[in-house]
Amino acid sequence: MPGKPEFWRWPESRWRNKEIDWTKGRIITCGIDVGSISTESVIMVDGELYCYGSVRTGSNSTNSAVKAFNKAALHTGLKLENIHFTVGTGYGRVNVPFGNRSITEIACHARGANWMYGPRVRTVLDMGGQDCKVIKIDEKGKVIAFLMNDKCAAGTGRGMEVFADLLLIPIQDVGETSLNVEEDPPPVSSTCVVFAKSEATKLLRAGWTKEKVLAAYCSSMAQRVVSLIERLGIDEDFAITGGIAKNQGVVQRVTKKLGIAACETKWHNKEYTSKGFPFDTQIAGAAGAALFAKTLAEKEGRTNESQLRV
Amino acid sequence: MITAGVDSGAQNVRTVIMKDGKVLGKALAPAGRDARGAADKAYDVALNATGLAREDVQKVFATGVGKRDCEFADGDTGDLQACAKGISFLMPNVRTVVELGAEAGSVFRINHSGEVIDLTVNEKCAAGAGIFLETMARALETEVEKMADLYDQSKKKITLYAHCAVFAESEVVSLVHARTPKSDIVRAVLCAIAVRVASMIRRVGIEAQVAVIGGVALNIGFIKALEEELNVKITVPKDPDYISAIGAALTAAD
Numbered sequence: 001m002p003g004k005p006e007f008w009r010w011p012e013s014r015w016r017n018k019e020i021d022w023t024k025g026r027i028i029t030c031g032i033d034v035g036s037i038s039t040e041s042v043i044m045v046d047g048e049l050y051c052y053g054s055v056r057t058g059s060n061s062t063n064s065a066v067k068a069f070n071k072a073a074l075h076t077g078l079k080l081e082n083i084h085f086t087v088g089t090g091y092g093r094v095n096v097p098f099g100n101r102s103i104t105e106i107a108c109h110a111r112g113a114n115w116m117y118g119p120r121v122r123t124v125l126d127m128g129g130q131d132c133k134v135i136k137i138d139e140k141g142k143v144i145a146f147l148m149n150d151k152c153a154a155g156t157g158r159g160m161e162v163f164a165d166l167l168l169i170p171i172q173d174v175g176e177t178s179l180n181v182e183e184d185p186p187p188v189s190s191t192c193v194v195f196a197k198s199e200a201t202k203l204l205r206a207g208w209t210k211e212k213v214l215a216a217y218c219s220s221m222a223q224r225v226v227s228l229i230e231r232l233g234i235d236e237d238f239a240i241t242g243g244i245a246k247n248q249g250v251v252q253r254v255t256k257k258l259g260i261a262a263c264e265t266k267w268h269n270k271e272y273t274s275k276g277f278p279f280d281t282q283i284a285g286a287a288g289a290a291l292f293a294k295t296l297a298e299k300e301g302r303t304n305e306s307q308l309r310v
Numbered sequence: 311m312i313t314a315g316v317d318s319g320a321q322n323v324r325t326v327i328m329k330d331g332k333v334l335g336k337a338l339a340p341a342g343r344d345a346r347g348a349a350d351k352a353y354d355v356a357l358n359a360t361g362l363a364r365e366d367v368q369k370v371f372a373t374g375v376g377k378r379d380c381e382f383a384d385g386d387t388g389d390l391q392a393c394a395k396g397i398s399f400l401m402p403n404v405r406t407v408v409e410l411g412a413e414a415g416s417v418f419r420i421n422h423s424g425e426v427i428d429l430t431v432n433e434k435c436a437a438g439a440g441i442f443l444e445t446m447a448r449a450l451e452t453e454v455e456k457m458a459d460l461y462d463q464s465k466k467k468i469t470l471y472a473h474c475a476v477f478a479e480s481e482v483v484s485l486v487h488a489r490t491p492k493s494d495i496v497r498a499v500l501c502a503i504a505v506r507v508a509s510m511i512r513r514v515g516i517e518a519q520v521a522v523i524g525g526v527a528l529n530i531g532f533i534k535a536l537e538e539e540l541n542v543k544i545t546v547p548k549d550p551d552y553i554s555a556i557g558a559a560l561t562a563a564d
Contacts, residue, residue, distance in 0.1 A: 036480075059487035130477055152435070153476035162476060193476045194436035194445065195413060198320075205343055 008161030009056070010038075010171045010243070014071050015278055016051040022078055025050075027303045030083045031289025032068060033105065034061050034092030037129025037157055038243065041068035042286040043078065047294050049272070051076060052283050057129075061092030069098070084304075085297035087289040091130075103292050105285050106135055106146050112288030113239050114141025116279070118268030122235035125225065125254070125262075126284070127244030129157040132225055134232045141288075147232040152192070155224035157243045159193040160250075163217050166197055167210045178214035178249030185212050187220035196220065214249065222253035229258065239263040245281035312362065313369045315559030316349055316383060317392070317552070318376030321412035321440070322525070324552050325352040327360050327367065328559040331399070335359035336552055345379040353382065371562035373554050375414075387561045389554060390418065390426060396557030397521055398424030400547050405517035408507060408536075409553075410526035412440040417510045419517055428514045436475040438506035440526045445475055446499045449482045450492055454529055457496050461531035464497035478502065496531065504535035511540065521545045523553040 022028055025045035033040045035057060042052045053071025057064045065088065069080065080098050088096030089108040096102070105126075113124040119139040126133045131150035135143055153159040164171040185208075190196040200213050208216075240262050244250055255262050265281060267273045297303060312334075317324045319341065326336045337355035339348040349372075357363065364382070372380035373392035380386075387395075393409050398420055409416050415438055418429040436442050447454045468490065472478040478499070485495050511520070520542055526532060527550035537544050547553065 036477075059484040130480075151473045153474045158476055158480070191434050192436045193474075194441055195434075198413070 005168075007164040007168055008171050012053075012055045012071065013280070014051070014053045014074060015280070016076060017049055017277065019275075020045050020048060020050050022050060022076065022082070026305065027084050027294055027297050028078070028082055029290045029293035029297055030069065030086040031108065031286040031291070031293055032065050032086060032088050032096045032099065033090040033108065033285035033289060034065050034088065034096060035090045035129050035285070036131070038282065039064040039068040039090070039092070040283050040286040041065075041072040042283050042290045043072050043083070044290040044294060047291065049277065049287070052280070052286065054280070054282055057092070061095035062097050064092065065096040065098075084302040085293040085300070087293040087296065089285050089289040100293070101296060103289060106133060106148070107143055108285045108288030108292065109133065109241055110135050110137045110143045110288065111141040111291050112284035112286070113137070113241050115287055115291055116241075116267065116284055117237070117239040117263045120237045121239045121263065123229070123238045125229060125238070125240045127157065127225065127240065127242040127250070129243060132156055132228060134229050136232065136235065145232060147228055149228055154191050154193050154196070155221055155228070159196075159221065160244065160247065162193055162197060163200070163214065166200060167214060169210060169214070172246070174214060175218070175247035175249035175251070177211055178218040179252065180211040181215045184219055184253075185216045187223055188216045189220075191224070218247070218249040219253050222250055222257055225250070225254050226257045234258065234260060236260060237263050241281045241284035243282050311563050312367050313371070313559045313562035314353065314356070314367050315392070315555040315557065315562065316353065316370065316372040316374075316377070316380045317555040317558060318345055318349055318372060318374040318380055319411055320375055320414070323348040323352045323376070324555045325349070325356040326552055326555045326559050327356050327362065328556065328563070331560070333552075333556065334362070336549065336555070341376065345376040346381060349376070349380040350382070369562040371558040373558040384562065387558055390416065390429065392554040392557030392561065393523065394418065394420050394424050394426050394557070395560050396553035396555075397523060397547065399560055400553070400556070401519070401521060401545065404519045404521040404545065406511065406514070406520040408511060408520065408522045410438075410440060410507065410522065410524040412525060415439055415507065415510065415524075417507075417514050419514055430510050430513045432510060437473055437478070438503055438510070440524070442475045442478070442503060443499070443526065443529060443532070445479055446482055449479050450486065450495060452492065452496070457500065457529055458531035458534070460493040460496040461500055461534060463493035464491070466491075466494050467501070468494050468498045470498045470502040497535070500529075500531050500535040501539065503532060504539040507536060508539045516540065516542060518542070519545050521547060523547065523550045525551045527551065
């Protein structure tokens, strides 16, 4: 629909570490996380974060994977043939045309969270576009157990997008807006997003402010996520990844209900922090994939030296 | 004895005027934001159709989620009781009843005297409810009424993978983008709902005859998909969306 503002539409993004000259790298790896809503691509040079891109997943996973790669590699001169190893992950992982291997998003998020937040993390909550996962991991980022909801939009980013559109509030502002209430109202009682939407419409008619309605929805979403976490059990440190990790309205309510604080969204790698690298919780899966790609490239001898020798 | 039944649902209010077991008039009004006004309107339109006035009606009973909003009612009855009463009066041989409204659905079995013996309800999830069909029709830029024809035109059986109505909407949009024929998508949608409803039916057990009532029963395409899924003949009464209202009017006459 032309002209109609799309409040759910979050901005696509890109970042590059200008200190790295990839042509001097030994192993260049790429992780592509083709999710149902967004596709992320992370490129690493010798295991160091070089660049990443995040785009909206289109109706065609293959195109989305290429788009995400191009977004990350823009202005770097990097081409697909320069990448030694690519690992695809996420729900469209088998559709990454240049992927050398595909690995489940559970494993990749676990590894990515371990790399981003550090080895003390034992429970990862990944709140994505169309699913929500709780993953228990060890100090190396290996998966011990997990639980996942991918059947129902309640408790996922997609549900939040529906509400952003209903209330005409840009998706990035939803979390903050929902915290703008004196006291949390009772959570929206419907589980189903479709029913919650009609419930919200009734609340608005009854005179509730948008802030209050959002607070009620964020709170019901938090409740749902917490019940998933409690079913698996939680060990600290507790880290949150995925797009919804950026929504303070949900994050604060989840941690409050759990009575456990979440890790600060800060790099375990102090150098990254001091250099001001952006800490984007949405790239955890793709970062994990790029790390796996590095291990696999080494194992299979796909590095710059080996290519020179050939 | 002349009585009236009002079924105040999530989306529509339906009213029937009955005399000695015969429907004299019926009317529907969208519940919108004012369920009370809608009940008044549906009642008056139904009365108009019969040429009767409010004073001619001896008793009015209400049912449905908004039954308490019906100010002119003399009493109310439970949704399930109203459905069971209505269907067993109209079709005494029905043993399994599938009631599918806009937001809630239930499947129950009744015995020869219309008593409910087993029941399962879904009011938590839109997958399998009428609102799912409407959402899908919107995504496909068609109308629920046209779904039956499209279903018949379908040449290829495809599967909708999403369970959730919200996810299914995105899936349908992807299928539209991939230039999948509309008829095949409609069939996939109807089959998806049929699968959900069939699993509810199997939970309570199938005993012939099987009847589908509620607004969704008007969708002939869905009935076909459900028959295919269950491999059972399904009966749909006349005015399947008025069964609860009829049940309420019958209760008023008791």
